[in-house]
Amino acid sequence: MGWTARARRDAAPSHDLDAWVASARAGDADAFGWIWQALSPRVNGYLRARGVASSDDVTSDVFLAAFASIGTFDGDAAAFRSWLFTIAHHKAVDVLRRRVDVAEYVPESDPRASASAEDDALDEIVDADVRAMLEALTPEQREVLLLRTVGDLSIEQVAEATGRTVGAVKQLHHRAVAAARRAAESRTAEAVVAADRGAPDRPPARRGAPDRAGQGRPPDARVKATLEHP
Amino acid sequence: MSRMTPHGVETMLRNWADAQVPVPSPALAQFMGPLVPLPALAISGAQLGGAAVQAGITTKVIIGVAAIAVTGAAVAGVNHLRNSSTGEPRPPQSTAPVVPGAADPSDQPAVGSPTTSAPAASESAKPEVTESEAPQSESPEPTRSSAPREQTTTSPTGDGDRPSTETHRPSPTGTSDDDGDHHGDDDGDHTDATPSTSQTVDASPAPTSEQTTSPDPQPTPSSTGRGKGKGKGPSKGHDDGHDEDDED
Numbered sequence: 001m002g003w004t005a006r007a008r009r010d011a012a013p014s015h016d017l018d019a020w021v022a023s024a025r026a027g028d029a030d031a032f033g034w035i036w037q038a039l040s041p042r043v044n045g046y047l048r049a050r051g052v053a054s055s056d057d058v059t060s061d062v063f064l065a066a067f068a069s070i071g072t073f074d075g076d077a078a079a080f081r082s083w084l085f086t087i088a089h090h091k092a093v094d095v096l097r098r099r100v101d102v103a104e105y106v107p108e109s110d111p112r113a114s115a116s117a118e119d120d121a122l123d124e125i126v127d128a129d130v131r132a133m134l135e136a137l138t139p140e141q142r143e144v145l146l147l148r149t150v151g152d153l154s155i156e157q158v159a160e161a162t163g164r165t166v167g168a169v170k171q172l173h174h175r176a177v178a179a180a181r182r183a184a185e186s187r188t189a190e191a192v193v194a195a196d197r198g199a200p201d202r203p204p205a206r207r208g209a210p211d212r213a214g215q216g217r218p219p220d221a222r223v224k225a226t227l228e229h230p
Numbered sequence: 231m232s233r234m235t236p237h238g239v240e241t242m243l244r245n246w247a248d249a250q251v252p253v254p255s256p257a258l259a260q261f262m263g264p265l266v267p268l269p270a271l272a273i274s275g276a277q278l279g280g281a282a283v284q285a286g287i288t289t290k291v292i293i294g295v296a297a298i299a300v301t302g303a304a305v306a307g308v309n310h311l312r313n314s315s316t317g318e319p320r321p322p323q324s325t326a327p328v329v330p331g332a333a334d335p336s337d338q339p340a341v342g343s344p345t346t347s348a349p350a351a352s353e354s355a356k357p358e359v360t361e362s363e364a365p366q367s368e369s370p371e372p373t374r375s376s377a378p379r380e381q382t383t384t385s386p387t388g389d390g391d392r393p394s395t396e397t398h399r400p401s402p403t404g405t406s407d408d409d410g411d412h413h414g415d416d417d418g419d420h421t422d423a424t425p426s427t428s429q430t431v432d433a434s435p436a437p438t439s440e441q442t443t444s445p446d447p448q449p450t451p452s453s454t455g456r457g458k459g460k461g462k463g464p465s466k467g468h469d470d471g472h473d474e475d476d477e478d
Contacts, residue, residue, distance in 0.1 A: 032262045036254065045247025060255035067261060130246045133239065149240040150247040180239045188234075 017077035024070050032067055039081065043088050046150045049134055050092040050143070058095060062088045078157075085151035086161040089143070129187065136183035141176035148173050 017038060023031035043062055047055040066073075066084050073083060134142050147158045148169075159169045254262070 029262055036258075036262065040254075041249065041251045042244075042247050044252040045243075045250035048250055049243070049247070055250070056252040057255055059252040060258040063254075064258050064261060067258075127246060130243065133242070146243070149243045177236045177239055181234050181236065184234045184239065184242070 017080065021070075021073075021075075021077055021080045024067065025073065032063075035080075036063055039084060042150050042152075043084065046085065046088055046146050047092055049130065049146050049150065050096065052092050052095045053099075058091050059088075062091055065091075078154075081151065082153050082157040082161065085147055085153055088151075089147065089161050129184075132187045133180040133183045136179045137176050141172050141179060144169055144172040145176035145180065 017035070020031040020034045020038070024035060040059055040063065044055050044059040047058050047062075052058050062084065065087055073080060075083070137145060143162060144158055144164075147153050147161060148155070151158075153161065155166055155169050155173065158164075158173075159166045162169065164172075
């Protein structure tokens, strides 16, 4: 029960991750718990933002894989974080690939053909504001931005995890941030317009995306002007 | 239009991700043994504090809660001092002002100690409101009406405070108040009290009493009025009377 006592005593400062990784490599179960506490929210957030539906289970799978093979790991906390998110990235790719495989059974005439499986999952998983930002990104931009920000990985580590070049990652990250900014600002503008009109409902999260249910509202003229001329 | 910086985008994503605390699967829990954290413990205090501070809510909330706590503690302390300042903490006293009308008839004789009168007056501030209304409402009146009558009788005597005080005692906590007021009025405020009202009509001789009657409940300092008579008693009576008049 010492873990619980320690958990109450103090949070998990990141600078101790080095010691925990070293202890975990030695088989210390307490260190596993501390690592889980310190990194599992970010890993879970990354998976959710990627559109992984059962993100809790996949997060556990990621940590199980990491703990099972931690004996082979050699490096510091930053390297361990990169290693862990690389595992998470591969898990997410596997899960999303499976979803796409299942989606092949959907008739081609389905109006949702333009939307990706990740977008479908995002509608159910991610909060509206974050979803608005992520949906404005391409899957590649989303992947890089999440690894860079949520995973706290460097450009080089992101490049290594995704199998891209450093230059490509830099470009993707730059464009992702710009697109996310535009999405957030447009969402704020739409909220302001909606507030001015007294509309209680929030503006649609997806800008310019086709309405899957066919129940989309025609964009308001002022919103349109705001989006065109922010 | 608000502009979001790249840092704002990253901060927003990080804060959102920090809140996505997962529940470990049974396999992982077994792997970690009994050390698996509870979901509630999976968020560290630093993470919560950092996220809340970045959200800009915690500071205000903390300040607000702290202000409320300090204010409440101060009020509780003042009330405690009020209750304790009387000397011997008496449960009937504390309860008496709270229930002005009901407690009067039964408890009156026991309460009438002189020491209590002063604190009762201080505490009477809250009952004042009820008392101001009291002249209209009849519940407080009966005790008071009896008191003023006797007072009126005493008032003509002027110096005859003793009998008046004795008669006042039976009037309860309110009596203590009554005593103080009456004495004060009798001594100093006769002129002020002169405009008699309906209640005073009963105590016809005591036009003075009438204001005193309306202030009856408040002015507890009967004891002071009694013993010292007119010097100090009136002063307190004046204060109480003025307060009442003001409130009325």
